[in-house]
Amino acid sequence: MSDINTNIIEVDKLTKSFADFQAVKGISFSVKRGEVFGILGPNGAGKTTTLETMETLQKPTSGKITIDGLDTLSHQEQVKKIIGVQLQSAGFYPELTLIDLLNLFASLYGVKVSPTEILKQVDLLDKAKSYPVRLSGGQRQRFSIALTLINTPKIIFLDEPTTGLDPQARIHLWEMIEKINKRGVTIVLTTHYMEEAQKLCQRVAIMDSGKIVALDTPDNLIKQLLKKGFKKKIEVKQADLEDVFIDLTGRNLREE
Amino acid sequence: MKNNSNLLNQWRAFWAITWYSLRAQTRNMATFFFGFLFPVVFISIFGLIGNSATQVNIGVPNNTDINNPIITTLKKISIVKLTFAKKSYLDKQISLGKIDAQLVVERSTNLANYKVMVLTGNANIQNEQIVRTIVTEVVDKTNLALSGVSNNLPIDLTFMTTSSRQQRYIDFALPGMIGFSLLSTAIFGTVFGLIFLxxxxxxxxxxxxxxxPLIFLTAQGTSRLIIVLIQTVLILLIGVFVFKFYLPNGLITFLELILLSIFGLIAFLGFGYFMAGLTNDENAANPMINLVTLPQFLLSGTFFPISSLPNWLTPIANNLPLSYFNTAIRNITTNAEPFSSTFPYLLGLFIWSAVMYILAAKTFKWE
Structure with missing residues (x-):
């Protein structure tokens, strides 16, 4: 089961309907142990719903999800113990410090952690006694990731982790995600930044209106497109505006 | 084995949420203001209202010779307040009802006798009578003294005082204040707190x-319970030590009040959970909260007794949840009745809260 090539997540014919519309329309895919798997798609494509059904936060209308061999419906609690969850734009208790919050979540998982050790991993040691409102956007996202590490999960789900961040903070977060992945943690993330998917993900699923329209490695997806005779209208430059921006402003984080 | 460790983990989660919500609440200014400062300010005001004693104001025009036995004796009477001022000013004050009387003392031409003239205003008939009685008594006694017949009078008069408990406003208002802060914390705190989270x-x-999920709700409730107990103890301590609030059986009554507060909070939390579960929007919650709390603050005998309400309103007022709580708590304080006298009211409170908890369970929305 711990074989590197086995699938850690199996999603089989998943559908999820709400009162007035069907958000996910019968999708199947699997995530390999140890990979960074991206779910791409425009807003409203069903990315978050797919993620939340895997996280056991929403019940599938039909279909089956297996996580590390556990059915998410019948083994909700065991699944929760082995996953780390970062929600899109989630807040925190405003009156609790980062250390308080880490201790609180450790108790919710029934584990003991060293809050300072975890904060060090996400470069937030100097903010240990700060309140969440005092954090910048990038720091807040890093802290959300710190909370996902508490129960030393096998899989981490990140829902649009870099939305709203400046380029420096985004690069910093990518490095952090890669570092966590190198320790053998499987990562499933959603994004609508193609550059991010290309940089981080071994494989990506592209979703549109509740369906998966493509699933492969970024390279293969590009090759398939080129095979169809696709040509970029403008000539490929050796650098783009982002490169200019980073060159001028540096890679260093801008945080108070 | 596995079940045991699971139970233990849920227990740990429960205490962690209780502890950290408590910490969050103590760091929140709203808790401090609504939970502690308001009740303390209120009971301080109520405590002072009850203590204002009767006083009569008598003006003395400053052309009066004040070195005479009448003025000297009046000065020593605690409920008389003498104001020395110009005649024209005093005339105006008396017509405005700000002083009760004017007193002029003149020496007669032979210098041995005095002439006392009293002009009373009729704005406050009670005070007018008090002024007349006091001045008459002072003049009579002084007359007797000046005539040298103060001893061996044919009629001997003795006044005695027995200790009787003064029913003061604080004794009525403080129990209402406990109910008020319980209901506020249970509803405002729970509804806005949960909606925010x-x-x-x-x-x-x-x-x-x-x-x-239920661990979360019960832990939230427990943290409010702890806050409320601190509030109740604080209100009682200030009441007892600063304003001499009456506890018929001392410490036992104190403990009974704590017990009642626990019942009260658990009951009122039902209302909080029900309303917090209905909506995700503070703006929608606001009118709902006011609809539930305002009538109770006004009709449940918090600031004035239910018996002073119009007759048609009393059956409704008597059966509001806060009324049950207030009546129960006054039974064991103001009325000095045994704890068992609160049971019917606790039953009423229980029925209200059972209905609320059932409604909450049926309608609670987590998102």
């Missing part, structure tokens, strides 16, 4: 952990 997805994030 729902809206910011804090609850959702917690549900991604193995914690059971």
């Amino acid at each position: 729902k809206k910011t997805l804090v609850i959702k994030r917690m549900f991604a952990t193995p914690m059971h």
Whole structure:
């Protein structure tokens, strides 16, 4: 089961309907142990719903999800113990410090952690006694990731982790995600930044209106497109505006 | 084995949420203002209202010779307040009802006798009578003294005082204040607190952990219970030590009040959970909260007794949840009745809260 090539997540014919519309329309895919798997798609494509059904936060209308061999419906609690969850734009208790919050979540998982050790991993040691409102956007996202590490999960789900961040903070977060992945943690993330998917993900699923329209490695997806005779209208430059921006402003984080 | 460790983990989760919500609440200014400062300010005001004693104001024009036995004796009477001022000013004050009387003392031409003239205003008939009685008594006694017949009078008069408990406003208002702060904390705190945590997805994030959802609600309630107990103890301590609030059986009554507060909070929390579960929007919650709390603050005998309400309103007022609580708590304080006298009211409170908890369970929305 711990074989590197086995699938850690199996999603089989998943559908999820709400009162007035069907958000996910019968999708199947699997995530390999140890990979960074991206779910791409425009807003409203069903990315978050797919993620939340895997996280056991929403019940599938039909279909089956297996996580590390556990059915998410019948083994909700065991699944929760082995996953780390970062929600899109989630807040925190405003009156609790980062250390308080880490201790609180450790108790919710029934584990003991060293809050300072975890904060060090996400470069937030100097903010240990700060309140969440005092954090910048990038720091807040890093802290959300710190909370996902508490129960030393096998899989981490990140829902649009870099939305709203400046380029420096985004690069910093990518490095952090890669570092966590190198320790053998499987990562499933959603994004609508193609550059991010290309940089981080071994494989990506592209979703549109509740369906998966493509699933492969970024390279293969590009090759398939080129095979169809696709040509970029403008000539490929050796650098783009982002490169200019980073060159001028540096890679260093801008945080108070 | 596995079940045991699971139970233990849920227990740990329960205490962690209780402890950290308590910490969050103590760091929140709203808790401090509504939970502690308001009740303390209120009972301080109520405490002072009850203590204002009767006083009569008598003006003395400053052309009066004040070195005479009448003025000297009046000065020594505690409920008389003498104001020395110009005649024209005193005339105006008396017509405005600000002083009760004017007193002029003149020496007669032979210098041995005095002439006392009293002009009373009729704005306050009670005070007018008091002025007349006091001045008459002072003049009579002085007359007797000046005539040298103060001893061996044919009629001997003795006044005696027995200790009787003064029913003061604080004794009525303080129990109401406990009810008021219980209901405020249970409803305002719970509804706005939970809606905030729902809206910011804090609850959702917690549900991604193995914690059971009910653990979250019970722990939230427990942390409010602790806050409320601190509030109640604080209100009682200030009441008892600063304003001499009456506890018929001392410490036992004190403990009974704590017990009642626990019942009260658990009952009122039902209302809080029900309303917090209905909506995700503070603006929608606001009118709902006011609809539930305002009539109770006004009709449940918090600031004035239910018996002073119009007759048609009393059957409704008597059966409001806060009325049950207030009546129960006054039974064991103001009325000095045994704890068992509160049972019918606790039953009423229980029925209200059972209905609320059932409604909450049926309608609660986590998102």
